[in-house]
Structures are given as C-alpha cells and as structure tokens.
Amino acid sequence: MNKRDLFRVWGHILRGSPPFLSIEITRECPLRCPGCYAYEPEHLGQIGPLRTLADYKGQELIDRMLSLVHRQRPVHISIVGGEPLVRFRELDVLLPCLSEMGIEVLLVTSAVREIPRDWNRIKDLHIAVSIDGLQPEHDRRRAPATYERILKNIEGHAIRVHCTVTRQMASHPNAFEEFLSFWSSQPEVRKIWISLFTPQVGADDEETLSPSERAAVLEELARLRPAFPKLRLPDPVLDGLSHPPQSPDECLFARTTVSVTADLHSRITPCQLGGSPDCSRCGCAASAVIKAVSDHRLLGIVPVKSLYDLSERVGKIVSKMPGNSFSP
Numbered sequence: 001m002n003k004r005d006l007f008r009v010w011g012h013i014l015r016g017s018p019p020f021l022s023i024e025i026t027r028e029c030p031l032r033c034p035g036c037y038a039y040e041p042e043h044l045g046q047i048g049p050l051r052t053l054a055d056y057k058g059q060e061l062i063d064r065m066l067s068l069v070h071r072q073r074p075v076h077i078s079i080v081g082g083e084p085l086v087r088f089r090e091l092d093v094l095l096p097c098l099s100e101m102g103i104e105v106l107l108v109t110s111a112v113r114e115i116p117r118d119w120n121r122i123k124d125l126h127i128a129v130s131i132d133g134l135q136p137e138h139d140r141r142r143a144p145a146t147y148e149r150i151l152k153n154i155e156g157h158a159i160r161v162h163c164t165v166t167r168q169m170a171s172h173p174n175a176f177e178e179f180l181s182f183w184s185s186q187p188e189v190r191k192i193w194i195s196l197f198t199p200q201v202g203a204d205d206e207e208t209l210s211p212s213e214r215a216a217v218l219e220e221l222a223r224l225r226p227a228f229p230k231l232r233l234p235d236p237v238l239d240g241l242s243h244p245p246q247s248p249d250e251c252l253f254a255r256t257t258v259s260v261t262a263d264l265h266s267r268i269t270p271c272q273l274g275g276s277p278d279c280s281r282c283g284c285a286a287s288a289v290i291k292a293v294s295d296h297r298l299l300g301i302v303p304v305k306s307l308y309d310l311s312e313r314v315g316k317i318v319s320k321m322p323g324n325s326f327s328p
C-alpha cells in the first residue's frame, strides 16, 4: 500500500465507508484443518455454519461479487474461504477486473491446487499461502495441501508464506529456525508473515499458546529476524502481537474492515474470525500491523489512532446523509 492508498483509506473513513473488504468467496474447502475458525459452529453466529450456507458459482458469483465491490469501492480486498481456488475459474475473470479497478487484492490459499500461471502477471495481486509449521505437522494438519503439493503448485509465482503459530509448532525444538530456513530458501517465497493462533473467548484449544509460550515465540522470532530477511516482523508489529487490542472496539483492523461471508451478503463480526474471538489473546498479523500504524505519532505528536477516531466520528455523520450508506 502506497501514500496514495493511505489518502484513499482516509477518504473512505471520512465518508463513513470501511476501506477494507474481506470476502469468503466460497463455503467449500477440501481440507479439514484442526482449529480452522471458518468452520467453527459459532463463526457466523445466527446465520448458521458456513458449510450450510448457499454460495454462488459461475457467472452469478462474478456478477454478485463485482456488484458488491462497486457498491463499496474498497482500497483493498482479502479473498479467503473456504478455499478460494475451488472457484479458480471465476477468479480468472474477477482478479483482472479488480486489478483494472485499481484495487489491491490479497488471495489467501492453501495452494491445494495449481495457482494459474497467468495470475503472476496481474498487477496488485498478492498471494498468501498458509503453511502451518514444519512438514510432518503441516502435512498432518493440512493434507491434501501438503508441502510437496504446495511446492509444485506455487512454481513460477511470487508468494507470501503465512504461518499461524500453534502450541504444537512452538513445542518443537528449533521449529522456527528450521521453518524460516526452509521457506526462505524457496525462490517463489518473497515474504514470510507470522500470526499466532487466536482462540475464542473461554476456549482452550490445543492450538492455543499460553502467555509464557507466546512471549517465548515472539522473543525467538525477534532473535531470528536478522538471519532471515524474508521474515517481515518489524518491532511495532511484534509489539502489536505482544499487546493486542483488548476488545473489537479497540481493534482498528475490525473497525476498518467489512467481512462478508459466502452468501455475499451476511456480515462476519466482529472481525474475519467471527464468533467471539478472544481479543486479549489475538495473534492476527493484520490486526497487529494496523495497531502499529495507529500507534504511530504523526509529526511525533498526534497518534494516528486519535486522528482515526475523529475521522470516524465525521464519517458516521456523513454516512447518514442521503445516498451515502453502505450495505453489503
């Protein structure tokens, strides 16, 4: 995102329209990853489980998605799932259209099937491949999207690796050094992003890190950073992961992003995770990045967050004016 995009983001806030859009493009996924938030029963609340939702295919999906995007005109779209590549034919049409509209897109995939080669020529398309730990653990959790298959399916692309750290990964000696070493040496990998597993309120999943494990993971990653430049974990983001927002109201990521599920209408709240995520144990990299930006002081004086709060208040007034309301 460049300076021009930041002004566009601010313009959206002043109009009372969230600048970021996240879309669960399909309810389908051939994987059954333990700890997957999308298929937790509470993910969509009253709407019901994601797999029971009516979603769209073919031209209808293309038309409905473009209509949603035209209504909101976001600066950035995250396309998640389910598994987005299940709809690769529709994405073949949609992704170039979004690029022509000047919208930056992040496609998050398991790389369970080949990523079409032509996509590497689409401007402002970023592909993040979810890889959860070293090969034995990852292959057990994410088959059929195994290491072997991912390496084949990302050939010819420039991808981001996104790793969600679980307790299982953290308990393996040297896991992070081995992980960073393996993926940094792959020519297709441009950046490595790290998130920490985020549980629901009151949940005690085996993936959840204890506070001391969490602190140890962040300390270890900070130690490894100089040796692995592809790891993108600057100090403010580490700080955001160490001190996450305490509620969705404090989370600028949740407040600036509209998350829409596979019926392309219903909202996922309070953030992409849905349900009742435990913000105090949030490990979402995107939330940490936005927190880092919001804690930054403009000219060393005014925190960006204060400016945001003011702009949001203006935006709420503007959005109530005729012709300015957004609804997915």
Ligand code: SF4
Pocket (backbone or CB within 6 Å): 029, 030, 031, 032, 033, 036, 037, 038, 039, 081, 082, 083, 110
């Ligand atoms: S690939 Fe993603 S959506 Fe599918 S089961 Fe795994 S975590 Fe869930």
Ligand code: SF4
Pocket (backbone or CB within 6 Å): 198, 244, 245, 246, 247, 248, 251, 253, 254, 270, 271, 272, 273, 277, 278, 279, 282, 283, 284, 287
């Ligand atoms: S992204 Fe994290 S901090 Fe923000 S609302 Fe979701 S769980 Fe809470």
